[in-house]
Amino acid sequence: MTKAAVLKSGVLAAVLSGAAFAQTTLHTTTTLVVVPTLVETAGKELVFSLKADDFVLTDNGVPQKVMLEDASSRPLSLVLLMQTGGAARGQFPSFANLDTMIASILGPAPGDVTPNKVSVVNFDSRPEAASPFTSDVAQWKDAIDHPDAGNSGAAVFDGLEYAIGLLKQQPANMRRAILLISQEHDDGSHAKAKDVVRDLGETNTAVYSMTFSAEKTTLRQEFRHSSHPHPPITINPAAGSFLGYYDLSVPLNAAIGAMHKNMSAEIAALSGGETSSFDNAVELGDDLNVLNNHIRNRYILSFYPTSQTTGLHTIAVRLVHHPELLVSARRNYWLEAQP
Template sequence: MPPPGLQDYGHPPLPSQQDPGVLRVTTNLVLVPTLVEHNDGSIVYGLKASDFSLYDNGVPQQVHLDDDMDLTPISLVVCVERGRDAPLVQEEIQQLGTLLQLFTGGGHTDTALVAFDSKPVYLDGFSSNPSYVEQDLQSLAPGNGGAAILDAVGYSLDLLEHQPADHRRVLLLVSESRDHGSTHVTIPSLVQRIGQSNTLVLSLVFSPSRAELNNWGHGGGSRGTMNLLAPLMMTYNAMRKNIPRTLVHMTGGEYAPFGRDKRFQMDVVELANHAYNRYLLSFHPTDLTPGLHHLEVRLNNGIQAIVIARASYWATSPSG
């Protein structure tokens, strides 16, 4: 059960051992998670910083590659819808609990659980023992008719931003594709929030269209997916149609639609495998023009492979 006072939106917990003032200003350092795959979908390992070129609004940037990513602590929020049609996929959501260890990587991971219908509820605080999250997913009660995805993602970002500054931040969102009932977070504000946050979004989406069921969505990659993030208004429109997929494109994450079928576990395994086999590139922007910036990652030295990377970030003025 959550501690008293944590069920209302807008009051994320601030554990005493952490400094609530430690919020990373991402326009000083932008993290760019980058997955590199062969044409057959296998992962390309062993690349160096010199193998990458990174462009911010078309301008080349100096790239840094984190060589110790496997040792970097991770803060993971599992954000699960329980409203509207979520009870129809309750069996799959229960399976997710037993698969969470796949998302904890090889290093130290603190996992928290947020469940939502018309509002988000903080069920489990950050812990290195994911068994508490697994137990709550197994017994997750159906919610009401709401699906306040915008509010739930905003709340999850609040939680992650108050984690230690040296942690990588990952949001695993399990939901439908459209918002129903958010009252605190708007699409424009979430576009800015996610653009300012060095958070990798992974998405498992239920009740998709038949066309979506046959298509994995990768953030910022080719594979025939649309570039949803060119102009700002296109981003807003994309968010109205499919919030999780747009968040994935913005952060360089992964998007997997699922239904009531036997592929669920396979999709989760692939999602987790990709999540922790990304290269973590970073750069200090040379152009701090406020607003949405487009990112592009290319491979050097004649390397032929598919690049799936963070597609954008949001720059703020020096005054905030």
Template sequence: MKLRATITLLSAATLMQAQQPAQTPAPPSTAAEPAQQPDLTPTDQGYSITARSTLVLVPALVKDKSGKLIYTLKASDFRLTDDGIPQPLRLEEDNGGQPLAMVICVEVGGAGRNHLHDYDGLGPMLDNMLGGIPHKVSIVAFDSTPTLVHRWSSHLDSISQTLASQDPGDSGGAVLDAVNFSVNLLRPVPTTYRRAILLLSETKDNGSHTTLGQALRAISDTNTAIYSVAFSSNRVEEAGAASKLSSDEPGPDHGCFSHDPKTDKVVKTDGSVGPAEESKGTQYFDCAAELAPPLVLARMAEIAARNLLRKNISESVAKLTGGESFKFKDVKTLDRDLFTIANHIPNRYVLSFHPQNPHPGLHAVSLTLPNYDHLTIEARSSYWVDDTTTATPPASNAPVTPKQ
């Protein structure tokens, strides 16, 4: 594999020709765009990739036990399964020169109000990450509501100035809404661009209207890598924040997942009390067991992904998309984390495959190195395929006028 010193991010989701110019809920870009557009299906609330999208990209970072990056592997060294089914892989040999579209998604509300000064001097770091390749960047600032504060631009000086001039927001920190908003900004980006989100936020959500299911679909149905650098919340109620997230019903009416689990203690015939018949967790696992392979793997992956999102959103969205997550406390640790991201990205393997008869919904992806037990690998764990006949639109945030 030929590696470059420039920054390499995940490429766009589909390599299909567009029938019409795509639209997006976000305000239009002022920058000139190439004519080519991704194959998107219009809906009332946005766009979603359909089952016709057959190319899935899997970026992978490989290290040895000491943490040293390994970049001499070939496609034949990797083994990938899609819902347990092995897939033939292709390794992109040299994609470092491909242009990049990045959304910088920064929390200005909640605990983020204490970190606005940390972004004053990010110009040199952004230049290190983006200066060596064609790029365009937009900025989304969020508190209780995500707002587009900088339209697509390739001018890093103006981008740095916008980051440094953000005013404190309200007490909210709607991370899922902001991520969903950012994904929607990237949907109509031409397929000649790679897509990425740099998320600067706390680890917990506070106030999102996006449900866990909608969030999972949003981050899984485009080939967008999310790199998160998170700070801790100082809220007393942080531990209960995850429980406040909106949730979806896990299954259709009268289905196995539709009823409440039998969590009441059992009263035996002799009057003694026994343990509950099941918990929510055992209900999920028992219901998933009723599905036929490979759907059982996909369902188990969806359950695991939802639970992951409840625990730590910033870390979860990075892991699920094949990006990386870090934590920072101050300017020094933020610079260190961004430097690490800039160093790791060009040394990622970019693997791709065409799913064989993909079913609609979430797919469980597993990437391994069978002959290299001493190496560790970080890669995306899922992707989403829409059903063209019954697809429902992804959650969308209403466009907000950029701040002047």
């Protein structure tokens, strides 16, 4: 992987811990909390062969009885959520052979007893209709590798809410995950970040976010395809008289856009997933190979909460005898007191 995965909570963590959620109505259907957990060395090598009693998991600071499940007992339901509108059109070449990469994440061949499954959703200013969940991603090859250009929108949060709704309909024993391929920040959603994080927590859904810079992609596209009658600008005069015809509003918009936080990464971190960034097909392929390895080798921890307090619960996972190892797991979940 050419770029290190970034896990952070930042602005959203502060928002989520505040009073904005004090009056939120929550709806959970089970008290079993599933916590996929990745363990690595300081050198980013995966650690295997740990057992349930190696982990300490606390819920609001209170240790819980942890179960370690066989990953094969929880097949994966994955929504591939792809941005096709706005700046994403400049990244379409990066999506070449994406179907092959997704097939490797799904793993077991069609016909297995409990195959992993994927549904494909494209979005621009709104999410499009989803393909049915299937273990044979090849049937969606053309739609994945050659997406239709959408409009100028990039409603990331609306897309996430739509994907969560699809995953809610999957069997309770499935692991639920969203692979989000999009720009870094939302543009035009009606859904709010706090609602997305709440729903992710209620459904035990992890977000794996692969982001590109909308500003950088737009700038590159403008240089490649600009035919606008703007004054010429001399590029690097010392090297010659190379001229570029360029719309000066573009770098201004890029500078403003760069001020926004990478909210896709924030969502991924809080859900227990991970994030990385890419700028071309090679980088996206490298990132997906790492993600494939991580998804397959996460420990599936679960517990029944001893507290039925309604609202936000904070999770912390650590290792008893190996404090030097790096542990990545979801940081919270939502609970409504059972009737």
